[in-house]
Amino acid sequence: MIFSSDNWSGAHPAIGESLMAHAAGYASGYGTSDLDRKVEQKFAEIFERNVAVFFVGTGTAANSLALATANRAGGVAFCHREAHVIADECGAPGFFSHGARLKPVDGPRGKMVAARLDAEIRRFPLDNVQGGQPTVVSLTQATESGTVYSLAEIDAIAAVSKAHSLPLHMDGARFANALISLDTTPAEMTWKRGVDLVSFGGTKNGCWCAEALVLFDLSSAQEMHFMRKRAGQLFSKSRFVSAQFDAYFAGDLWLDLARHANAMAARLAEGITASKTSRLAWQADTNEVFAILKKDVAAKLRQRGAIFYDWPVPQDLVGSFAPDEGLHRLVTSFATRADDVDLFVSAC
Amino acid sequence: MIFSSDNWSGAHPAIGESLMAHAAGYASGYGTSDLDRKVEQKFAEIFERNVAVFFVGTGTAANSLALATANRAGGVAFCHREAHVIADECGAPGFFSHGARLKPVDGPRGKMVAARLDAEIRRFPLDNVQGGQPTVVSLTQATESGTVYSLAEIDAIAAVSKAHSLPLHMDGARFANALISLDTTPAEMTWKRGVDLVSFGGTKNGCWCAEALVLFDLSSAQEMHFMRKRAGQLFSKSRFVSAQFDAYFAGDLWLDLARHANAMAARLAEGITASKTSRLAWQADTNEVFAILKKDVAAKLRQRGAIFYDWPVPQDLVGSFAPDEGLHRLVTSFATRADDVDLFVSAC
Amino acid sequence: MIFSSDNWSGAHPAIGESLMAHAAGYASGYGTSDLDRKVEQKFAEIFERNVAVFFVGTGTAANSLALATANRAGGVAFCHREAHVIADECGAPGFFSHGARLKPVDGPRGKMVAARLDAEIRRFPLDNVQGGQPTVVSLTQATESGTVYSLAEIDAIAAVSKAHSLPLHMDGARFANALISLDTTPAEMTWKRGVDLVSFGGTKNGCWCAEALVLFDLSSAQEMHFMRKRAGQLFSKSRFVSAQFDAYFAGDLWLDLARHANAMAARLAEGITASKTSRLAWQADTNEVFAILKKDVAAKLRQRGAIFYDWPVPQDLVGSFAPDEGLHRLVTSFATRADDVDLFVSAC
Amino acid sequence: MIFSSDNWSGAHPAIGESLMAHAAGYASGYGTSDLDRKVEQKFAEIFERNVAVFFVGTGTAANSLALATANRAGGVAFCHREAHVIADECGAPGFFSHGARLKPVDGPRGKMVAARLDAEIRRFPLDNVQGGQPTVVSLTQATESGTVYSLAEIDAIAAVSKAHSLPLHMDGARFANALISLDTTPAEMTWKRGVDLVSFGGTKNGCWCAEALVLFDLSSAQEMHFMRKRAGQLFSKSRFVSAQFDAYFAGDLWLDLARHANAMAARLAEGITASKTSRLAWQADTNEVFAILKKDVAAKLRQRGAIFYDWPVPQDLVGSFAPDEGLHRLVTSFATRADDVDLFVSAC
Structure with a gap:
C-alpha cells in the first residue's frame, strides 16, 4: 500500500x-x-x-x-x-x-x-x-x-x-x-x-x-x-x-500507464467517498487523491503498512476540518495494484 | 573499429x-x-x-x-x-x-x-x-x-x-x-x-x-x-x-572492465609501435592511445570503417611531425574487441 | 513643496x-x-x-x-x-x-x-x-x-x-x-x-x-x-x-540632519492631524509621513506645486478609507524648510 | 613625485x-x-x-x-x-x-x-x-x-x-x-x-x-x-x-586634462630617453610611461619620495634586460606638475 x-x-x-x-x-x-x-x-x-x-x-x-x-x-x-x-x-x-x-x-x-x-x-x-x-x-x-x-x-x-x-x-x-x-x-x-x-x-x-x-x-x-x-x-x-x-x-505505452494510474486513483477516490469515515478533500482529476482521514483511521492504515504523506491544508480550507481529521495525499502510479487500493479502502 | x-x-x-x-x-x-x-x-x-x-x-x-x-x-x-x-x-x-x-x-x-x-x-x-x-x-x-x-x-x-x-x-x-x-x-x-x-x-x-x-x-x-x-x-x-x-x-566488475580497456589499448599501442608506417605520439598509460599516422594510412583506416578523432598537436610537439603525418586519439573501452584492434593494427 | x-x-x-x-x-x-x-x-x-x-x-x-x-x-x-x-x-x-x-x-x-x-x-x-x-x-x-x-x-x-x-x-x-x-x-x-x-x-x-x-x-x-x-x-x-x-x-552633523528631517516630518504630521480634511494613516516615527488626503485636497496641493507620491494601501487597511480619500507618502529631508511644510499644511 | x-x-x-x-x-x-x-x-x-x-x-x-x-x-x-x-x-x-x-x-x-x-x-x-x-x-x-x-x-x-x-x-x-x-x-x-x-x-x-x-x-x-x-x-x-x-x-575641459597628462608623460619619456642610465621599455602613447631603470636609480628615486610601481616584464621582453635593471610603470595625470617630472628625470 x-x-x-x-x-x-x-x-x-x-x-x-x-x-x-x-x-x-x-x-x-x-x-x-x-x-x-x-x-x-x-x-x-x-x-x-x-x-x-x-x-x-x-x-x-x-x-x-x-x-x-x-x-x-x-x-x-x-x-x-x-x-x-x-x-x-x-x-x-x-x-x-x-x-x-x-x-x-x-x-x-x-x-x-x-x-x-x-x-x-x-x-x-x-x-x-x-x-x-x-x-x-x-x-x-x-x-x-x-x-x-x-x-x-x-x-x-x-x-x-x-x-x-x-x-x-x-x-x-x-x-x-x-x-x-x-x-x-x-x-x-x-x-x-x-x-x-x-x-x-x-x-x-x-x-x-x-x-x-x-x-x-x-x-x-x-x-x-x-x-x-x-x-x-x-x-x-x-x-x-x-x-x-x-x-x-x-x-x-505511456498513455496506457497513465490511464492505469488515473484509474487506480479513481478507484481509490470512489472507495474513500463510499467509506464511512473518510472523504475526499477535493475531486481527483489524475493520479493524486487528497483525502481527509480521521486520525485514528490514518494511524490504523499506517499500522497495516500503508505509506502516504500528511499534506498542508490549503489556506482557503483552513478551519473546514474537524479536530480529529487530517489531510493526506495518496499517489498512484503505473505500478499500483487494484488489490492494494481495495485493501486501503477497506480500512477507511 | x-x-x-x-x-x-x-x-x-x-x-x-x-x-x-x-x-x-x-x-x-x-x-x-x-x-x-x-x-x-x-x-x-x-x-x-x-x-x-x-x-x-x-x-x-x-x-x-x-x-x-x-x-x-x-x-x-x-x-x-x-x-x-x-x-x-x-x-x-x-x-x-x-x-x-x-x-x-x-x-x-x-x-x-x-x-x-x-x-x-x-x-x-x-x-x-x-x-x-x-x-x-x-x-x-x-x-x-x-x-x-x-x-x-x-x-x-x-x-x-x-x-x-x-x-x-x-x-x-x-x-x-x-x-x-x-x-x-x-x-x-x-x-x-x-x-x-x-x-x-x-x-x-x-x-x-x-x-x-x-x-x-x-x-x-x-x-x-x-x-x-x-x-x-x-x-x-x-x-x-x-x-x-x-x-x-x-x-x-569495474576493475575487470578497466583492465580490459587498458589491455586493449596496450595491444593497440604495441601493434602501432610494431607497424611499418605508424608510431605512438607518447606512451599510453590507460585506455587512450595517441598515434601518429600517415595521412594515407588514416584515410585507408577510415575507409575500412575505423572511427577515431584527429587531435590537436600539443604546443611542445608542434613541428615534430612530418607533413604527411597526423595526430589521432584512439580510445578503447570495456566493449572493445581484440579482433577490432588487430584489424586496425593490420592496416597501419 | x-x-x-x-x-x-x-x-x-x-x-x-x-x-x-x-x-x-x-x-x-x-x-x-x-x-x-x-x-x-x-x-x-x-x-x-x-x-x-x-x-x-x-x-x-x-x-x-x-x-x-x-x-x-x-x-x-x-x-x-x-x-x-x-x-x-x-x-x-x-x-x-x-x-x-x-x-x-x-x-x-x-x-x-x-x-x-x-x-x-x-x-x-x-x-x-x-x-x-x-x-x-x-x-x-x-x-x-x-x-x-x-x-x-x-x-x-x-x-x-x-x-x-x-x-x-x-x-x-x-x-x-x-x-x-x-x-x-x-x-x-x-x-x-x-x-x-x-x-x-x-x-x-x-x-x-x-x-x-x-x-x-x-x-x-x-x-x-x-x-x-x-x-x-x-x-x-x-x-x-x-x-x-x-x-x-x-x-x-549626521545626527543634526536627521533630527531636522524628523522634526519637519513631525511638524507635517501635526499640521495634518490638526487640519479639517486630512489625517494621518498611521503615526510617523521618522521622516516619512503617510497621510490620507481627500482627492480634491491632493489635487489642489499638486496644483500649487507640491510633489508627493500616491501609496498602495496596506492589505490590513483596505476598505478603511472613504471613496474620496487617497493614501500618500510625504518624505522630509535635511533640506526641507519649515515654510514648505507650513504651506503644505495650510492647504490640507 | x-x-x-x-x-x-x-x-x-x-x-x-x-x-x-x-x-x-x-x-x-x-x-x-x-x-x-x-x-x-x-x-x-x-x-x-x-x-x-x-x-x-x-x-x-x-x-x-x-x-x-x-x-x-x-x-x-x-x-x-x-x-x-x-x-x-x-x-x-x-x-x-x-x-x-x-x-x-x-x-x-x-x-x-x-x-x-x-x-x-x-x-x-x-x-x-x-x-x-x-x-x-x-x-x-x-x-x-x-x-x-x-x-x-x-x-x-x-x-x-x-x-x-x-x-x-x-x-x-x-x-x-x-x-x-x-x-x-x-x-x-x-x-x-x-x-x-x-x-x-x-x-x-x-x-x-x-x-x-x-x-x-x-x-x-x-x-x-x-x-x-x-x-x-x-x-x-x-x-x-x-x-x-x-x-x-x-x-x-576633459580634452585639456588629458592633453596635459599626455604632455607630462611625453616630458617624462623625453627626460628618461635623454638620461644617462635609464631608458624607455617602449614608446609612450598616452599618460603611462614604461621605463627601464637601474635598480640603484629606482632606489634613489624612491628615497627622494617618488612613488611608482614595479611592472611584470612582458613575455616577449623576458631576458632583454640587464640583471641590474627593472621595469617600472610611471603614470601621469591631469594633476601632474612639470616640476615633479623634471625632478624625477634629474635623478635618472
Whole structure:
C-alpha cells in the first residue's frame, strides 16, 4: 500500500528491456545517435509539429532551463503559489536564471486564476526598474493538487500571458496523467492553446530517468544546446534516455500507464467517498487523491503498512476540518495494484 | 573499429540486469532508499574510510559541483591547460561557481608540473583584491592525454595545494583506468595522497549513467545536498544510479572492465609501435592511445570503417611531425574487441 | 513643496566642501588612503567596537552584499513583505546571491512580527532539501512605512534569528532617522541587540553618495573585500566617499540632519492631524509621513506645486478609507524648510 | 613625485565646484533629472549620434555590464592577455555574466593582433557545444601598456569581430588620453570603426567618480536599465555623476586634462630617453610611461619620495634586460606638475 509518491515505483519492464536491447554496439555520444534522432522525431509526431527536444536528468532541470531561457535582468516569473518550481526545487530556477524571482499567484486547488495572474503581472510595469520585469508564466499540468487545467483554463492563462508578451511554460511532470484526464492530444493541450515550452516528464510514469524539455519555438534551440551543456545536463550516453522514451512511446505505452494510474486513483477516490469515515478533500482529476482521514483511521492504515504523506491544508480550507481529521495525499502510479487500493479502502 | 570515445559504447550486461532486477517494487526516492545506502557503504569500503557520496548525472556536474563547493568570491581554480573542466564543459564550472575562473597550468602530456602550479598560484596573492583569490586545484586522473599521475606526482601536486591551503580535486572520469594502470588502491590514489574530493566516473567504464561526487571532508556534505538539488542533479528514482553502481562494484566488475580497456589499448599501442608506417605520439598509460599516422594510412583506416578523432598537436610537439603525418586519439573501452584492434593494427 | 523622496534633495554644503578640501593632492586608491582609515576608525567609535567597513555606491549594493555574505545553496532570506530588498531592488539580492530567495514576512506598518518570522523560518526545515535552507534575516530600520522597530522589537527579531542560528542584517538606509527617533546609540540599536551587519546609509541624509556595509563579525571581512571588488563596488578614488563621511560625522552633523528631517516630518504630521480634511494613516516615527488626503485636497496641493507620491494601501487597511480619500507618502529631508511644510499644511 | 596611478590624484576644482553648484534644490532621482538628460544629450553631441548612456560607479561595473549584455550560455569573450577586464577585476565580468569566460589574445604592448584574435575565436566553432560560444570582443583604449590602437588597428579588430558576428566593446578607462594621442574624434575612434559599446571613463582624468557605459545600439538600452539596477549601480542622487560630467565636458575641459597628462608623460619619456642610465621599455602613447631603470636609480628615486610601481616584464621582453635593471610603470595625470617630472628625470 505505497501511496507516497509515483517516484517510489521503479520502472516498467519495457523500459528496462529497451535499455538492455540498446546496451550492445556503439553509437555516437552527446545526443547525436540515430536513436536520439528517432526519438526526437517521435516527439514531433506526438506534438504534430516540429519541435526541439532536449533530454535532461530531472524535472527540476527541465523547469529551470525553461524558465532560464526566457529570463532577463531583474526577471520575474509567475506560477501558482504551490507550484513545484517555487516550492520544491531548492531555488533551482533562480540559480539557473542568475537570480530571477518567482512570484506566487493564487487560485484554488493548484490552479492560477487568470485574473489574478493578470493582476500580479501588472504589478511590474516596465517603466519601474526598481520592481523588475515580467519574463514568463509557468503552469503545472497536472497540478500539485492533482487537478488539471481544462483547455479553456489554459486558454485563459495563455491569453493573459500573450497580452503581456510573455512566453508560457508548462511543467508537465505528470503530462500523461493530465492528457488522459482531459482525453485530449498533446498538441491540443499545449501549443494550440498558446503554450511555448513544455517540461515533458516520463520518470513518474514508468521510466527510470527520462525527462525532456520541448521547445515549440525552434529559434531558441541553438542557445538551449549551450544552456543544457553548461548546466551539466548533456548526457554522454544519451541513448540511455532515448532508449527509455523509445519504449515509452511504442504502442502508446505511456498513455496506457497513465490511464492505469488515473484509474487506480479513481478507484481509490470512489472507495474513500463510499467509506464511512473518510472523504475526499477535493475531486481527483489524475493520479493524486487528497483525502481527509480521521486520525485514528490514518494511524490504523499506517499500522497495516500503508505509506502516504500528511499534506498542508490549503489556506482557503483552513478551519473546514474537524479536530480529529487530517489531510493526506495518496499517489498512484503505473505500478499500483487494484488489490492494494481495495485493501486501503477497506480500512477507511 | 570504433575508437572514437569510450562513451560510444553502451552498457555492460550486468548493469542492465541490475536495473531490471531493481525495477519492480517500491523504494523511497531522492537518494534515501536502502539500495542507495548500500551503495554508499560500498564506496566507503572501496575508499577505506567514511565518505559522503553524491550521485549526479554527468561528469560535468560532478566536476562543477566539486569546484563550486570550494569557491569563494573572485575565486580562481587551477587545472592543466587541456583539462576537461577548462576545455570541454562549456564553462559549466564557472556557471556553477558564479563566475569563478579556471587558470591553465602547463605541463607535458596532460599533467601539471608542480612547480608551475605553484608559480601560477603565487600570481594571486591574497592582498591583491584585483587579482582574485585561489580556491582549489583540480587534477585529472587519468588525464586527457591518456597518461596518469604517478603517486609521487600526486604527492607533489598535493604538497603545493596544501602549502597554499587549497583543497585538491581529482576528476576521475577514468578513475578505474588510472587505478589499474598504477596497480594501486582508491585510498592510495586519493586521500592518502591529499586529494579532498573526487569526481568518480562509472559511465565511460560500462555504466549507462553513473557518476558520483565523493567528499572526504564530511563537514561539507550538508551544503552539498542543497548544492546538488539546486543544480537539478538530485534524481527522484535514485535507484537507477545505485543499481548501476551496485553491479559495477560487485565482484570487482569495474576493475575487470578497466583492465580490459587498458589491455586493449596496450595491444593497440604495441601493434602501432610494431607497424611499418605508424608510431605512438607518447606512451599510453590507460585506455587512450595517441598515434601518429600517415595521412594515407588514416584515410585507408577510415575507409575500412575505423572511427577515431584527429587531435590537436600539443604546443611542445608542434613541428615534430612530418607533413604527411597526423595526430589521432584512439580510445578503447570495456566493449572493445581484440579482433577490432588487430584489424586496425593490420592496416597501419 | 518637495515631499517625494529624501533622495530628491542634493547634498549638504559641508559634504561638498569636504570633497573640495580633499580634491587636491594625492592619496592611494582603492580604499587604502589615510582618510579611508580615519573614517573607518570613526565608524568604530560610533559603534563602540571594532568593525569592518566597506564603502559601496548604493544601498542596493550594501544590502545585496550583506545578504550574499550569508548565503548558502538554496538559500532563503527573510524580510518584511514590503522591505526595500524584496520590493524595490530589481532582484539585486538574488543576483548577488546566485539565486537566493527572499521570503516575505507579514506584520503591520512595515515591521515583521517575531512570531510570524519564526513560523516562516520553520517552513524550511534543514532535512527538506527540496525547500532550501534559511540563511539570514533582514530588518529595515527605519521601515518603508516610516516606522521604527523599538529596541524590544529588535530584541525579539534577534532572538528568533539566533534560535535558528541565522545572522541578522539591518537595512539602515535611514539609520540616522531611526536613531534620532529612538533616542539611542548606534551600538544599542545594532550589535547590542544581536544585529550582525548593517547597511549604513548616508545618501538620503545629506550626502551625495555615501553608503557603507558595516560588519561586526570581522572574520567575514576578508571575503567581503573580494565580494565587493567582484561586484564592481570598489571605488578607485575611495576618498570621494570617505571625504563625505568625514564631514557627515564631524560635529555630529549626521545626527543634526536627521533630527531636522524628523522634526519637519513631525511638524507635517501635526499640521495634518490638526487640519479639517486630512489625517494621518498611521503615526510617523521618522521622516516619512503617510497621510490620507481627500482627492480634491491632493489635487489642489499638486496644483500649487507640491510633489508627493500616491501609496498602495496596506492589505490590513483596505476598505478603511472613504471613496474620496487617497493614501500618500510625504518624505522630509535635511533640506526641507519649515515654510514648505507650513504651506503644505495650510492647504490640507 | 607621485607616478603610481592616475587614480591617486583627486578631482579637478571644476568638478568639485559643479557638485557644489548642484547641491542645493531638488531634482528627481535615479537618473531622471533634467541635468541627467542634459548630460546624456552632451554625450550624443560628443559621439555625433544617438546613444544610450548609463552612469555607473566604477570602470569594473561598466566593463562587466558591457560584457554581460552580450553574453550567452557558455559564452567566451576575447580580450588582450593583459587587459584590465581579465587581469584586474577580480573576475567581475564572469560574475556579472554568470560564468562567462574571458579568453586571452596575444599581441605586443597590450594590443591584440587581429590575426591572433581570429585564430582564438575560430577555436570555438558553434557546432562544438563542449567548447562554448564566442560572444564579444573587448579592446582597451588606451591599453594597459600605455599604447593606443591606431584607427587602422581598430578597423582590423572590428573586421574580425564582425566576421564572427560579435559585438565590439571598448574599455575606455583612459578614453580621453587615447583620443588626444590619436588626434581624432570620439565618433571616429568608436562607432565609425565598428565599436558597439564603450566604457567611458572620467574618473582617472579628473573626476571624483564618473563612469558611463555608452551603447550605440539603442535596442539593448531597455534591458540595460534592468541590468544596471540589478547590479546595484543605479545611483539615487544621479546628479552627483551628471554634475561631474557636466563640468568635465564644459569648454572641452576633459580634452585639456588629458592633453596635459599626455604632455607630462611625453616630458617624462623625453627626460628618461635623454638620461644617462635609464631608458624607455617602449614608446609612450598616452599618460603611462614604461621605463627601464637601474635598480640603484629606482632606489634613489624612491628615497627622494617618488612613488611608482614595479611592472611584470612582458613575455616577449623576458631576458632583454640587464640583471641590474627593472621595469617600472610611471603614470601621469591631469594633476601632474612639470616640476615633479623634471625632478624625477634629474635623478635618472
